[in-house]
Amino acid sequence: MIQGLPSLTVERLSNYRRVLNSYQYLDEAYIFSHHLARHVKIKAATVRRDLMLIDITGDQHRGYKVSEVLNKIAEAIDPDDVTNICFVGMGHLGSTIMEYLNSYHSRLKVIARFSLDETADYSAEPPSYSLTEIQQVIRSKNIKICALAVAPDFARELTTILMTAGITGILNFSPVQLQSSKTLNIENFDIVSKLERMAYETNPNHKKED
């Protein structure tokens, strides 16, 4: 892990990896910064700056070597040890993300999901637990990061329970803004504002001003 990278660089490196993963089985694959930039819809200069931050220089005529970029991204942003993740209240999204992470042997592992309707299925992949088991499962399986989507009041309650159980990061999709603390890093994703924006922009009465 390279220390002190800007948050947005870490997110973009993760994006580059998603794009490059589909190139990795090509023999001796190279890519130019402007190609990669177009895939992730940002400026080529940003790609070059991010890659420079993790000590990659491209070949002027061939661009960046894909296998080298993938290795350096892994070295730069992947945790040194396996980091366990759980999904709460998000149905099968946890399984989808688990499969995706496994496809490139990520050190992030989705190892549990918790369902709101009391049904547990320990043989599923990842195993699905009832919410009543959450504190015990997070402790015993050393889960550190949680993606959370429940009702607002319940989200507030659960935050304390999760923190006590050892969670250090929450990606929150519940329609309420949760507060980070010294030992708990929370990122709120406001799905309602995205839906309202989409409704606004796709409304047939809406014409963008030129």
Added chain:
Amino acid sequence: MIQGLPSLTVERLSNYRRVLNSYQYLDEAYIFSHHLARHVKIKAATVRRDLMLIDITGDQHRGYKVSEVLNKIAEAIDPDDVTNICFVGMGHLGSTIMEYLNSYHSRLKVIARFSLDETADYSAEPPSYSLTEIQQVIRSKNIKICALAVAPDFARELTTILMTAGITGILNFSPVQLQSSKTLNIENFDIVSKLERMAYETNPNHKKED
């Protein structure tokens, strides 16, 4: 609806509403721009500019009248007619968002969710359908916006099916970048890059540079 508002203004107005909804039952409630700004973690000047765009002026001594702001936000960004939404592969998140939207009588309605495990429950709120019914349900119920979380290959296939059925906007949580077209507005949310960033920042070996 006020035409031509910037996308980010629409999202922020939606955020202001989420905060102000908890104030609305207070008698004659007022709020200053810097209070509202602190709640949503942006600059007070941005709040004032957004509210000016939808023709609200505050009182110098008391700030903005909460009920007026809520009414004007609704006039500005809410669709003129009910807009129907469905959730695909996201478990109970659809129910949580449905309840939240109903709590302020939003014109956005979550009216269906589709589960990946073939279980349908027509009496649930919102009704839950099997994926095999998706095209027919979207058509017959006039659903326009879809929140989607499935495996990458399947997400690509489903996009065509959804568009054919009449969907005009997709909020995509599947770990694949889907492409917008002229008639289909897609916003990709990359949950994997958020998880990787969170793993990076909460790693005990990680110290932010001062």
